[in-house]
Amino acid sequence: MTAGDDPRLADLDEVPEDSTLLLTLDDDGSETEALLIRLNGEVACWKNYCQHWTDVRLDKGDGARVKGGEIWCGKHAATFDPNSGECTFGPCEGAYLDEVEVTVEDGGVYLTDDDYGFVRRGPAETDDDDALGSGGGRIDFTGS
Template sequence: MTTGTTIASLADVPESGSLLFTVADGHAEDREAILVRCDEEPGVRAWINTCPHEYQRLDRGRGAAMRDGEIICPKHGSMFDACSGECDNGEAAGTTLPSVSVAVEDGEVLLADDDYTFRHEGGIDDDGPSSTSHIGF
């Protein structure tokens, strides 16, 4: 049995696209991560939500673009294998997405990575209300 914090229900991870969540790294810095479906066990993988070629969020809050089991960088179109995180094309060729270890138990996706602490579902800026006022002082 794996111990870890529940990130989401496996049923909540879209078949195509991603589920965005926030973790804290070993320096207590918040980092965005994504859960994506994968054909290999345990059926999902988690990656830090940044293209390793050039800082670019893969999931901008509406799910990462995916095609044929690959995550597409919205800036240059490089494609990363959803299971291995490896890229063999475009500007990011030869790079690999930084991984976040997860496990699946009883239909729940658990954080199984000692280097990260689960903060919340959603992106870094999704943890509270923000002002919508257009009035400046």
């Protein structure tokens, strides 16, 4: 498999195992955020919002908290398996982060997901949470 013309997002060495690297992607003309996390030589890429309150970002620009090998949401402490994206604990347990397809080749991480284009490393340039691609939905069954 070759990365061909797929955009290079980062060097593999730049993607942390104990935090995340924030990206801005183009989603049909709107900016949306995603995060990269390294997993034993592979890399996972997830959309940058919690599955509990989808207007809550996991990586606020300085890397998401990763503890015990899980991505933490800073709002109500939901944890996500970085391999599968599954919420393993918390108010959205059993839900999954939204995946963005990437591949690792020749020491680089490439975007292979046709639904998105690469814009930049770092945060989206918007104050509008809806523009982050989360839909802005806030559904809380916990009262928290």
